[in-house]
Structures are given as structure tokens and as C-alpha cells.
Amino acid sequence: MINHILLTIKKREARRYFVTYLGGKMAGLGLVVAVVYGIVWYFGAHAGASPLHDAAVKAQDVINPVNTMWTLLAAFLVFFMQAGFMMLEGGFARTREVSNIMIECIVDTAICGITFYMFGFAFMFGAGNGWIGYHYFFLQGVPHTYGTTGIAFMAFWLFQFAFADTASTIVSGAMVGRTSFKGDLLYSVGVTGFIYPIFGHWVWGPNGWLATMDTPFRDFAGSTVVHTVGGVAALCGAIALGPRLGRKFRRDGGGMPPGHNMTLAALGAVILWFGWYGFNPGSTLSAIDFEGIGRIATNTTLAACAGSLTAVAWIYRRTKKFDTGISINGLLAGLVAITCPCYWVSPTGAVAIGAIAGVIVVVAVDFTEWIRVDDPCGAFAVHGACGIWGTLSLGLFAVGNYGLPRPNGSDASVVVKGVLYGGNANQLVAQIKGSATITAFTLAASLLLMFAIKYVRQLRISPEGEFEGLDLHEHGAPAYHPEYAYMGYSALPAGKTTGGSLAPSGVREPAGARELVDLT
Structure with a gap:
């Protein structure tokens, strides 16, 4: 029957694939049978073991x-x-x-x-x-x-x-x-x-x-x-x-x-x-x-x-x-x-x-x-x-x-x-x-x-460092990049920015921004 199936498959690559696929299936079936047999044998061999051994x-x-x-x-x-x-x-x-x-x-x-x-x-x-x-x-x-x-x-x-x-x-x-x-x-x-x-x-x-x-x-x-x-x-x-x-x-x-x-x-x-x-x-x-x-x-x-x-x-x-x-x-x-x-x-x-x-x-x-x-x-x-x-x-x-x-x-x-x-x-x-x-x-x-x-003066940072913030004073980088703090603020015309602003270029600094930065 397998030979008949192979003859009906015209392409050599397809026949090779079919043989490989069939071989894999048979190998898997054999492995399952072996595992089941092994489990049955193991429990059968130990069925007579003493309760103390169990x-x-x-x-x-x-x-x-x-x-x-x-x-x-x-x-x-x-x-x-x-x-x-x-x-x-x-x-x-x-x-x-x-x-x-x-x-x-x-x-x-x-x-x-x-x-x-x-x-x-x-x-x-x-x-x-x-x-x-x-x-x-x-x-x-x-x-x-x-x-x-x-x-x-x-x-x-x-x-x-x-x-x-x-x-x-x-x-x-x-x-x-x-x-x-x-x-x-x-x-x-x-x-x-x-x-x-x-x-x-x-x-x-x-x-x-x-x-x-x-x-x-x-x-x-x-x-x-x-x-x-x-x-x-x-x-x-x-x-x-x-x-x-x-x-x-x-x-x-x-x-x-x-x-x-x-x-x-x-x-x-x-x-x-x-x-x-x-x-x-x-x-x-x-x-x-x-x-x-x-x-x-x-x-x-x-x-x-x-x-x-x-x-x-x-x-x-x-x-x-x-x-x-x-x-x-x-x-x-x-x-x-x-x-x-x-x-x-x-x-x-x-x-x-x-x-x-x-x-x-x-x-x-x-x-x-x-x-x-x-x-x-x-x-x-x-x-x-x-x-x-x-x-x-x-x-x-x-x-x-x-x-x-x-x-x-x-x-x-x-x-x-x-x-x-x-x-x-x-x-x-x-x-x-x-x-x-x-x-x-x-x-x-x-x-x-x-x-x-x-x-020994190692417990608390200086007042200047605390005002600056531990992120910058101790580690040199904030947890949040400054540009994200100003998302949503109104943009100015190209080339016009607020002088000395804490905001990124082209972004208007809102009123009270400096106070907010100082407090948070």
C-alpha cells in the first residue's frame, strides 16, 4: 500500500517528504509504546514492595x-x-x-x-x-x-x-x-x-x-x-x-x-x-x-x-x-x-x-x-x-x-x-x-x-543637593527626561522661544513652571 502511494506521488521531493513524515510518525508511536510499557513494567515490578519501602x-x-x-x-x-x-x-x-x-x-x-x-x-x-x-x-x-x-x-x-x-x-x-x-x-x-x-x-x-x-x-x-x-x-x-x-x-x-x-x-x-x-x-x-x-x-x-x-x-x-x-x-x-x-x-x-x-x-x-x-x-x-x-x-x-x-x-x-x-x-x-x-x-x-x-556626615545630602534633587545630584540623570514634562504645552513659531526657559526649544514654558520644578 505504501509503495502504491509512493508511485502516485510524482515529484521526488514530495516522496522524500512523505517518507520522512511517515518515519517520524512511526518513531513517535514507538516511543509512546516504549514509555507506556516502561511505566507498566515499573509499577508491576514494585507492586510487591513492602509498605516501609514505599x-x-x-x-x-x-x-x-x-x-x-x-x-x-x-x-x-x-x-x-x-x-x-x-x-x-x-x-x-x-x-x-x-x-x-x-x-x-x-x-x-x-x-x-x-x-x-x-x-x-x-x-x-x-x-x-x-x-x-x-x-x-x-x-x-x-x-x-x-x-x-x-x-x-x-x-x-x-x-x-x-x-x-x-x-x-x-x-x-x-x-x-x-x-x-x-x-x-x-x-x-x-x-x-x-x-x-x-x-x-x-x-x-x-x-x-x-x-x-x-x-x-x-x-x-x-x-x-x-x-x-x-x-x-x-x-x-x-x-x-x-x-x-x-x-x-x-x-x-x-x-x-x-x-x-x-x-x-x-x-x-x-x-x-x-x-x-x-x-x-x-x-x-x-x-x-x-x-x-x-x-x-x-x-x-x-x-x-x-x-x-x-x-x-x-x-x-x-x-x-x-x-x-x-x-x-x-x-x-x-x-x-x-x-x-x-x-x-x-x-x-x-x-x-x-x-x-x-x-x-x-x-x-x-x-x-x-x-x-x-x-x-x-x-x-x-x-x-x-x-x-x-x-x-x-x-x-x-x-x-x-x-x-x-x-x-x-x-x-x-x-x-x-x-x-x-x-x-x-x-x-x-x-x-x-x-x-x-x-x-x-x-x-x-x-x-x-x-x-x-x-561621620554620610547620612544626609547637602541642602544644595537636596534642592537640586537626588537624581541629578547623586546620579547625574533624572528618572524622567525633561521633554516629557512639557508635552502638551503650546508651541511657539519657529525660531522664537522663551529666553532662559526650562522647556525644550520651540515649546512655551507655562506660568509657574519653575516653581513646580523646584517643589517636585
């Missing part, structure tokens, strides 16, 4: 790789939050400092990676005592898997690096617009290399003293370890810097200057929200605990929604306006607050925690205004104040139905129950003790760090 194969060949891939996926999501921070801070900033924010976030990440590799990870997760670790410097002598998790050690390092990077980036949000680039580099080393890992060791490190109390202090994904530390350090940086030039506070007849681009800020907030699905669910370090992952993701979503709605409603009572900026910080407040208790609370509890966070973030912004601290992005209000609230909320809202995540699933032998669900006050007391301790130590260490950098 369990060993499952634990070694399935659970650990799956958990490792889950941890890596979560690490990628958390790392992508850096894009969110760039957009958020850039949107809340003025036009003349956007480029500075972009490079600052990039270089901060690079510094964090090197310092966390050299000694930060060792301080935080290395074996040592209850106060500090002193193994795994430069990632030397690390095992193949981390602890009892079974995940690849380097995957765990990457996940924790992304957390450390987040803590450092939070700090920059309160220091926008007047921090020298050298100062950025110096405090980044201090936060990611020392402050964050040492205090984090007390909670997440082997034998950390807060984690080994009679009633352990618990922080599932970092309301305290990441966000309170970052938020309090941000507050200290803003205090050491002082306000931006020309900044008037509400009690002096002024208020927070508006950000230059709410579109960027809103985009950044949504990117951060998306990244939080790696931050919180990924902290299980186990894809096998699928019920816990689903619960965490749901609680994370509901807390963000409740936080945003409550914050918008709270501000509307005052201004009769639906404020975009507060809607952004409200959803971030809910996300920060739920980060600690997300594994142990119900969806209803998550809504309550997020809603209260939405009020707290507004009150905290008012507080920083009242004490005349210039925090352009609300870093302390969002991360510091709401991180403290989220940590304490565990002692109130933990339902008592969930234990701890383990590589093979959830360990129900250790149940966390809050006061509002019939538990005693022990967990709440432990949360208060842990939160107060880390807040106080972070405050002291961060003030020391920031004022030390200020003492």
Missing part, C-alpha cells in the same frame, strides 16, 4: 523535592516584591528622586545578598546559643538539607535572603528624598548584616531564646522579625535625618506632600500583595501541608481587603474624600498584620485583624505627623505599628485548631489558642514579651547605627 521512596523521592520547589517558588515571589517596593516608593516620592529610589533598591538588594552570604545568615540560622549563631559563615560547612525540613539548604538560604532584603527595603521608605547614597549603603549593611539577623535569631534561629520560652513566642512569617524590625529602623532613620527641606507638618499648618504618581504607587501595592502569597504561604516550607497553605492564602487576602476598606472609611470620615494613598497603605497594613498569625487564625479572625490594622495605620500616620517625623511612605505606620499589632493579635485570635507546619503536613500536637477562643493568657503574654523586646532592641540598635552614620 514510605521511604515517597519521603526521599517525592516530599523533599516537592517541598524544595515550593520553597523556591515562594522565594521567587518574595524577591519580586522588590519591584513592588520600587514602584510604591517611587510613586509616593517627588519626581526629582525617583531614579535614586530605583538604584537604591537595586544596590540594597546586591548588598543584602553579599552580606547575608558572608555573615548575616550565619548570625540568624547558624548553630550557636540563644542569642546569636556562629556557624555557616560564607555558607561553608552547610548540610545538604536544612534541619528537619528536608528542603535543599540553598533553597532555604534563598528564601531567607528575600526576607532580609525586604526588611532592608522597608527602611528606605521613611528616608526618601534626603538620604545620601553612601548613607543608604551603610545602613543597608547594618540592617541586613547585623540588626535583622541577630534579632531574628532569637525567634527563628536554632534554640533562639524567645522561641524556647515555656510558652514560645511565635511569629509565623515575620510581623515582628521582618516588619517591626524594618519599620522601627525606618522610624529611627527618619528621626536621625530630620524632615525634608520645606516640609511643614499638620500641627504647623502644613501636611504630607502628595506623591508624584499614584499610578506607580498603586501598581507597587498590588505587586507587593501578589508577592505576599509567597511571603506567608511559603513560610510553611512544606507543599504537603496543602490545607494550611490554602488557609494562609485566604487569611492573607481577607486581611488586606479589610485593612484597605477600613482605612479608606476612616479617612473619609475626616476629609469626605476617598484617598488613594490611604487605600494603598491600608491594604499593606492588613498584609503586615496577618503575617504573624496567618496560620493559626480563622478567616473571620483575619478580617478583624486586617480591619483593626486599617485604623492603626491611620492613627500611626497621625502620630508621626504630630511628633514631626517625616515618613514619606508611611513605613513606620504600615510596618512598625501594624507589625506590632499583628504579633499581639495571635494571642487573641488563634482559634486553637491548628498546630505547627511540618514537612509531612501539620503537627496537631502543638496547638495555639488565643484568649478570645478560650485559651489562657500565656500566649498573649509571650507575644507581648517578644514584641516589646525586639522593638526595644531594634530601636536602640537602629538609633545607634543611624546617628553613627550621621556623625
Whole structure:
């Protein structure tokens, strides 16, 4: 039959193509048959294996790789939050400092990676005592898997690096617009290399003293370890810097200057929200605990929604306006607050925690205004104040139905129950003790760090540089080319331009353009 078909094909090239095509089809069919036969043979050969052998194969060949891939996926999501921070801070900033924010976030990440590799990870997760670790410097002598998790050690390092990077980036949000680039580099080393890992060791490190109390202090994904530390350090940086030039506070007849681009800020907030699905669910370090992952993701979503709605409603009572900026910080407040208790609370509890966070973030912004601290992005209000609230909320809202995540699933032998669900006050007391301790130590260490950098005259740029703008003064180029700032202005006749104008040739400079450039 094939010969008959070949004879009916007149052209030699067509016959050659047909033979090649038919051969490929037959080879593909043979490969499919071979694969099916191989699968049948494999399962048939192992059908008589003992249950113990099956369990060993499952634990070694399935659970650990799956958990490792889950941890890596979560690490990628958390790392992508850096894009969110760039957009958020850039949107809340003025036009003349956007480029500075972009490079600052990039270089901060690079510094964090090197310092966390050299000694930060060792301080935080290395074996040592209850106060500090002193193994795994430069990632030397690390095992193949981390602890009892079974995940690849380097995957765990990457996940924790992304957390450390987040803590450092939070700090920059309160220091926008007047921090020298050298100062950025110096405090980044201090936060990611020392402050964050040492205090984090007390909670997440082997034998950390807060984690080994009679009633352990618990922080599932970092309301305290990441966000309170970052938020309090941000507050200290803003205090050491002082306000931006020309900044008037509400009690002096002024208020927070508006950000230059709410579109960027809103985009950044949504990117951060998306990244939080790696931050919180990924902290299980186990894809096998699928019920816990689903619960965490749901609680994370509901807390963000409740936080945003409550914050918008709270501000509307005052201004009769639906404020975009507060809607952004409200959803971030809910996300920060739920980060600690997300594994142990119900969806209803998550809504309550997020809603209260939405009020707290507004009150905290008012507080920083009242004490005349210039925090352009609300870093302390969002991360510091709401991180403290989220940590304490565990002692109130933990339902008592969930234990701890383990590589093979959830360990129900250790149940966390809050006061509002019939538990005693022990967990709440432990949360208060842990939160107060880390807040106080972070405050002291961060003030020391920031004022030390200020003492050597590296923290703040000169008044002339601040007036010129960090983009030009520190980096020699703006984020936006000047011609785009004047798009839409009326053109003059050819050859006639406004003398000394800031606008491009042939474009009329509008009234007040110089004042706008100076202020933004």
C-alpha cells in the first residue's frame, strides 16, 4: 500500500517528504509504546514492595523535592516584591528622586545578598546559643538539607535572603528624598548584616531564646522579625535625618506632600500583595501541608481587603474624600498584620485583624505627623505599628485548631489558642514579651547605627543637593527626561522661544513652571 502511494506521488521531493513524515510518525508511536510499557513494567515490578519501602521512596523521592520547589517558588515571589517596593516608593516620592529610589533598591538588594552570604545568615540560622549563631559563615560547612525540613539548604538560604532584603527595603521608605547614597549603603549593611539577623535569631534561629520560652513566642512569617524590625529602623532613620527641606507638618499648618504618581504607587501595592502569597504561604516550607497553605492564602487576602476598606472609611470620615494613598497603605497594613498569625487564625479572625490594622495605620500616620517625623511612605505606620499589632493579635485570635507546619503536613500536637477562643493568657503574654523586646532592641540598635552614620556626615545630602534633587545630584540623570514634562504645552513659531526657559526649544514654558520644578 505504501509503495502504491509512493508511485502516485510524482515529484521526488514530495516522496522524500512523505517518507520522512511517515518515519517520524512511526518513531513517535514507538516511543509512546516504549514509555507506556516502561511505566507498566515499573509499577508491576514494585507492586510487591513492602509498605516501609514505599514510605521511604515517597519521603526521599517525592516530599523533599516537592517541598524544595515550593520553597523556591515562594522565594521567587518574595524577591519580586522588590519591584513592588520600587514602584510604591517611587510613586509616593517627588519626581526629582525617583531614579535614586530605583538604584537604591537595586544596590540594597546586591548588598543584602553579599552580606547575608558572608555573615548575616550565619548570625540568624547558624548553630550557636540563644542569642546569636556562629556557624555557616560564607555558607561553608552547610548540610545538604536544612534541619528537619528536608528542603535543599540553598533553597532555604534563598528564601531567607528575600526576607532580609525586604526588611532592608522597608527602611528606605521613611528616608526618601534626603538620604545620601553612601548613607543608604551603610545602613543597608547594618540592617541586613547585623540588626535583622541577630534579632531574628532569637525567634527563628536554632534554640533562639524567645522561641524556647515555656510558652514560645511565635511569629509565623515575620510581623515582628521582618516588619517591626524594618519599620522601627525606618522610624529611627527618619528621626536621625530630620524632615525634608520645606516640609511643614499638620500641627504647623502644613501636611504630607502628595506623591508624584499614584499610578506607580498603586501598581507597587498590588505587586507587593501578589508577592505576599509567597511571603506567608511559603513560610510553611512544606507543599504537603496543602490545607494550611490554602488557609494562609485566604487569611492573607481577607486581611488586606479589610485593612484597605477600613482605612479608606476612616479617612473619609475626616476629609469626605476617598484617598488613594490611604487605600494603598491600608491594604499593606492588613498584609503586615496577618503575617504573624496567618496560620493559626480563622478567616473571620483575619478580617478583624486586617480591619483593626486599617485604623492603626491611620492613627500611626497621625502620630508621626504630630511628633514631626517625616515618613514619606508611611513605613513606620504600615510596618512598625501594624507589625506590632499583628504579633499581639495571635494571642487573641488563634482559634486553637491548628498546630505547627511540618514537612509531612501539620503537627496537631502543638496547638495555639488565643484568649478570645478560650485559651489562657500565656500566649498573649509571650507575644507581648517578644514584641516589646525586639522593638526595644531594634530601636536602640537602629538609633545607634543611624546617628553613627550621621556623625561621620554620610547620612544626609547637602541642602544644595537636596534642592537640586537626588537624581541629578547623586546620579547625574533624572528618572524622567525633561521633554516629557512639557508635552502638551503650546508651541511657539519657529525660531522664537522663551529666553532662559526650562522647556525644550520651540515649546512655551507655562506660568509657574519653575516653581513646580523646584517643589517636585
